[in-house]
Amino acid sequence: MDQILPKLLWMNTAIAFWVMWAGTVTAQEVEVQGCGVAGEFCVLGETLESPEPVGNESSDPTENRLDPINQYGDNNSLGQVTNVSQLRDVQPSDWAYTALRSLIERYGILTGYRDRTFRGNRSMTRYEFAAGLRQALDQIQSLIARGRDVPPADLATLEQLTNEFVLELSLLRGDVDALTARTRELELTQFSTTTQLDGEVIIGAAGIVSKDDTVTTLGHRTRLNLDTSFTGQDLLRTRLQAEGLGRLERRTGTPEGELSFTGASDSDLEIDALLYRFPIGNQTQVVIAANAGAADDFTDTINPYLDGDGASGAVSRFATRAPIYYLVSGAGVGVRHAVNDHLEVSLGYLAGNGGNPEPGNGLFDGAYGALAQVKFEIRDRATIGLTYVNAYNQDWQVGSQDTNLVNQLDLPVVTNSVNLAASIQLNPRFVVGGWAGYTTANVIDEGDANLWYWALTLALPDFGKTGNLGGFIIGMEPKVTGSDGLKNLGIDDPSTSLHLEAFYQYKLTDNITITPGVIWLTAPDHNSDNDDTFIGTIRTTLQF
Known part of the structure; x- marks a missing residue:
């Protein structure tokens, strides 16, 4: 069991990426309870959008060429089918069918359409099974994490199924590596994922009245704060500031009454607080x-x-x-x-x-x-x-x-x-x-x-x-x-x-x-x- 689990966990991740990739190549449709629309791929309550369901009327003339395919669908509402023995496209005599049926009936993993079909060609059938296998791995991993014992026979079955999909998994491995490299490239070329720019502009008018002496001024104080966090709890602040409203002391002759936003009358933008x-x-x-x-x-x-x-x-x-x-x-x-x-x-x-x-x-x-x-x-x-x-x-x-x-x-x-x-x-x-x-x-x-x-x-x-x-x-x-x-x-x-x-x-x-x-x-x-x-x-x- 100790030797099997690491393989299963690795396969779980790989198959998830493969299924997402495969979904962009050709349609594959399995429905769960609550989807209710043909043309959606659903596993354990999750719905991924796919082409419009077959059998619906459309003004698009190109859909007439799809009639041979549409015969596999109907206009009836679709519902959940949990028992794999009711699924037609995979023959009960197949080993993969038997193994998948055993897992599904024990853990309630995969569901299909009401008409009991997987819709797709033979190559897609392997990916439909890969989706079910992925769910089986997730389910068993979750059970083990909660402390529940999983029969060794089920673990052995999962290992055999993952071996059956070794070609698809090896191709997927290359896609994952390419995705990882691209993600790393994006991370290195980004300016900063944790820097925020905040701006503050004060436009102030001030008037001084003292006996017969009056004066009016108009100016600004502009601040740009670059706040950066490396851990989510720290803060690196780089403040750029420019001032354009001089101190009133120059006219009043005393620091008393100085405004809180005055400074230099014509300073350039420069680093202030750091x-x-x-x-x-x-x-x-x-x-x-x-x-x-x-x-x-x-x-x-x-x-x-x-x-x-x-x-x-x-x-x-x-x-x-x-x-x-x-x-x-x-x-x-x-x-x-x-x-x-x-x-x-x-x-x-x-x-x-x-x-x-x-x-x-x-x-x-x-x-x-x-x-x-x-x-x-x-x-x-x-x-x-x-x-x-x-x-x-x-x-x-x-x-x-x-x-x-x-x-x-x-x-x-x-x-x-x-x-x-x-x-x-x-x-x-x-x-x-x-x-x-x-x-x-x-x-x-x-x-x-x-x-x-x-x-x-x-x-x-x-x-x-x-x-x-x-x-x-x-x-x-x-x-x-x-x-x-x-x-x-x-x-x-x-x-x-x-x-x-x-x-x-x-x-x-x-x-x-x-x-x-x-x-x-x-x-x-x-x-x-x-x-x-x-x-x-x-x-x-x-x-x-």
Whole structure:
């Protein structure tokens, strides 16, 4: 039995391919219960289409030449015949007939037409038997897999039948080899079976009003993401990006109120984010960023609905996520580990100029941000996160000019920051949240500064219509609240500025959203000598 089974399993596969090939050469028709139409080939409940059944009237004059063949059919409905002794075309005295009858009656494998005929010539009769033999092999293989004992006599019969079809099987072997070679060729010439292209285009208009000063801009941010998976669980992302909407800071004179989708005013299409994410076990994800990595690549920013990375949600950088996350960007590694269903830990290190070998740059000799975060979820409705970041020469590009010390002083700065964030979903359409953060900054050999920021947020999913989103944010962008030795360098925020923001994201189609938004800055740049500034925007996002 051990010697017979391997042969049978091999023959099973080979015969299946042979029968499919033979079906393209000439018609062969065997019907099972439920087919009900002559001209269909049916085995064990499966139906393969073949020429129209004989005996039906047709306007095609060529069918008149088929009358000698059509005499084997009739216009009666066809039904199932299970007992092989009723089949006429194969004589009961044939050995193949006797062997097939024994198997069919024992296992209910093959069926025929109601008129008890196999339709075809002698050469096709062998292939009809090959189809039955294939079903016998499948049936017995299934029984063995379920642990049922199969009589040795039946196994011996199957072996004899497969030997009887050795010529057909040898020809089929060549067809299978050719098919395998062709399949291999297709696999080698394909671009990638696991790469998906996603596109995102933001067309944004922005207007700035401050006393007698007004300006309107119109531009874009275009992203093409090539997402590749090698295992089905990993992700290689190659992002191409072009920007055409400059930072508003150039006109307002402060990073406060900066839009979440602005950047260079006329950049070419170039590689932006380049990262690889893969799992370790079932609870850990590792991210390796070679370029333009960000904190949200490996950690939760705890601002659901509002953090859409510029394409959706809040329209400003400050309202998109807590400023502490902007201190971590560049090239490096991040790890996200789920301790259990409620507790998650994130760790990461990104260098701002990790690919630059010049002095004062590189992965460990230049600007960097190192993050550690603990997040706790309560019944999928409330999330609390505590975040710590140690950074060197990294600015967050929000808040007042004086809080962006690296850009303001062009001196080395070390910062230590903590942030507490929370989000509570009171019901499916009402989410409140917020954050508060504190930073100590040391300007090496010059002095120290203390910085604070906070925000309260409200998100209204499906507001007015399913898929829409309303949002309100009020907060204080980063402000210098105290310093030691830096006032002589002009580092001082004498007043307090408030950031007030409202937006409504309207879902036009599954791929297009339109988001009008407004930002009101009181005492911009934390200086009451500055007139209040209003920023209005209309963001259209197209995703494909």
